[in-house]
Amino acid sequence: MNPFGAYKKVVSARSTLKEVLKKAQDGGIVSTAFIYGLENNLLDGVIVADNAGEFQAVPKVATTPEEVLEAAGTKYTVCPNISVLKSAVREYGCEKIGVVGTPCQVRAVRKLMKYPIGFRHVPDKIALIIGIFCMENFPYQGLKLIVEEHCGVKMEDVVKMDIGKGKFWVYTKWGETKAIKLKETHPYEQIACHVCTDYTAELADISTGSVGSPDGWSTVFIRTAKAEEIFNKMVEDGYLEVKPIEEVKPGLGLVEKLAKTKKEKNMKEIGHRKELGLPVPY
Amino acid sequence: MVKVAHVQLCSCCGCLVSLADTYEKLLDVLNSIELVYCQTLADAREIPECDIALVEGSVCLDDHHSLEVAKEVREKAKIVVALGACAATGGVTRYCRGNQLSKPVHSSFSPLTEVIKVDLAIPGCPPSPEAIVSVITAALNGDMEYLQPFAELAENGSEACGCDVINKVVNKSLCMGCGTCASACPTRAIEMLDGRPNILKELCIKCGACSVQCPRIRFPELIEKIE
Ligand SMILES: Cc1cc2nc3c(=O)[nH]c(=O)nc-3n(C[C@H](O)[C@H](O)[C@H](O)COP(=O)(O)OP(=O)(O)OC[C@H]3O[C@@H](n4cnc5c(N)ncnc54)[C@H](O)[C@@H]3O)c2cc1C
Ligand code: SF4
Ligand code: SF4
Ligand code: SF4
Numbered sequence: 001m002n003p004f005g006a007y008k009k010v011v012s013a014r015s016t017l018k019e020v021l022k023k024a025q026d027g028g029i030v031s032t033a034f035i036y037g038l039e040n041n042l043l044d045g046v047i048v049a050d051n052a053g054e055f056q057a058v059p060k061v062a063t064t065p066e067e068v069l070e071a072a073g074t075k076y077t078v079c080p081n082i083s084v085l086k087s088a089v090r091e092y093g094c095e096k097i098g099v100v101g102t103p104c105q106v107r108a109v110r111k112l113m114k115y116p117i118g119f120r121h122v123p124d125k126i127a128l129i130i131g132i133f134c135m136e137n138f139p140y141q142g143l144k145l146i147v148e149e150h151c152g153v154k155m156e157d158v159v160k161m162d163i164g165k166g167k168f169w170v171y172t173k174w175g176e177t178k179a180i181k182l183k184e185t186h187p188y189e190q191i192a193c194h195v196c197t198d199y200t201a202e203l204a205d206i207s208t209g210s211v212g213s214p215d216g217w218s219t220v221f222i223r224t225a226k227a228e229e230i231f232n233k234m235v236e237d238g239y240l241e242v243k244p245i246e247e248v249k250p251g252l253g254l255v256e257k258l259a260k261t262k263k264e265k266n267m268k269e270i271g272h273r274k275e276l277g278l279p280v281p282y
Numbered sequence: 283m284v285k286v287a288h289v290q291l292c293s294c295c296g297c298l299v300s301l302a303d304t305y306e307k308l309l310d311v312l313n314s315i316e317l318v319y320c321q322t323l324a325d326a327r328e329i330p331e332c333d334i335a336l337v338e339g340s341v342c343l344d345d346h347h348s349l350e351v352a353k354e355v356r357e358k359a360k361i362v363v364a365l366g367a368c369a370a371t372g373g374v375t376r377y378c379r380g381n382q383l384s385k386p387v388h389s390s391f392s393p394l395t396e397v398i399k400v401d402l403a404i405p406g407c408p409p410s411p412e413a414i415v416s417v418i419t420a421a422l423n424g425d426m427e428y429l430q431p432f433a434e435l436a437e438n439g440s441e442a443c444g445c446d447v448i449n450k451v452v453n454k455s456l457c458m459g460c461g462t463c464a465s466a467c468p469t470r471a472i473e474m475l476d477g478r479p480n481i482l483k484e485l486c487i488k489c490g491a492c493s494v495q496c497p498r499i500r501f502p503e504l505i506e507k508i509e
Contacts, residue, residue: 192459
């Protein structure tokens, strides 16, 4: 089983922009690529997930580096990023759009590019698709319950959440850190995630996530020629520092393990659903 | 040269505008096709024998002329394409219950797919120019893999409504909240609430765009090839 989908190269990388590192989830690859794109006219609008307060997420078309920064960091809840794609073209007049999304959202974008029934003059304006690794997502009420009931932290006090090392972490504005075992969060997962077999956003131009790289760094798959060109320029112009993935810990092996786990587990769920006569994505 | 006809039944010309809105791509396509019939763009009275007929609009069952044209298209064309929501799924004409002021009475409309055998259906109100060009190009090249979803819609998809994403995706716990359906909707009948589509029935024109764009309803394997 191919765990990652097709790619040209995979590295460990980190932004050099201080303001990005302050707000970003991991190595700040997404925000840096978008800021670089906007500053260098490769992009004129990007779709991001803005924090609507207490880690509720709303999709936003960002046209300035400041807006990209505001939306940095992971919200572990469903954010319908693709819902604003058409308004990025029609209302914002964007012609070179960057989109960030979970693997399922990246798949949605690829589908609408190939079969653009309801997307007049949109596909040719999608300039860069960045995918973020994803094992599962949570409906907002589920996330709130995890944070407030299980971690014992008020949503309004949270500054960052993270998943790593088998735990769900919450950081508060008072400098506290709370963590619970990831196992405790499973009941609150979005069930639709259980038929998803894509961990590393296999259809994105660039995919990135924390797993595989040291804290504060990101693992980055460069999948398409377009992405390779942009990524190389970002490195040349000093926006990113890069290390070979072979030289970092825990390395690609862990990404592979998780990607395979997701595929196997969810293929089983798909099989189970088929047996019950329930529809599955096909 | 491949002979293409554009046939209009009960419709608003929106699909034709979309066909014409392909700019330079239409020229590319026109180099390999001959538009042999199109009431708006070509001077021909009779529907001639042709390879592909793009049929726009639904069929008025109270108008035998309309029914005859539909039959005639089936006889004359090798491939019949239901172009746009009215032909594919009934679209906005699904609402017609008669009593319009105009005479003769036009009270009942069926999508073309329910009246004759249709080979390919492209929903959407109107479908994007890109989709039309892709379908014509694939038909010219015999790319059946690409066309498969359109063939399935011609076969099974004679009804559409915003509720489809609720019934087929949300109710089956397949919706992961990407928001593509909301973006696809031409009338903004879909808003996303708590990461799920909510359908404003008053605004839905039953064009089918939301459900055909949903990645959880049909995801052809060829999409996986990205470069
Ligand atoms: C639900 C979810 C599950 C994840 N699971 C994993 C995992 O298992 N393993 C792993 O390595 N990484 C996972 N990630 C990815 C990781 O959390 C980071 O998003 C990623 O490493 C990018 O970090 P960054 O510092 O490069 O990006 P940043 O510069 O911080 O930018 C992150 C970008 O993602 C956007 N974003 C934030 N939340 C969402 C959302 N819910 N939906 C869509 N877009 C969003 C933001 O708007 C921002 O533009 C997950 C992310 C999400 C949203
Ligand atoms: S697990 Fe899959 S379906 Fe769920 S949010 Fe992540 S990418 Fe989407
Ligand atoms: S909700 Fe919108 S996209 Fe869906 S069928 Fe109705 S009008 Fe078309
Ligand atoms: S397009 Fe996305 S949001 Fe809409 S029903 Fe399908 S999965 Fe859900």
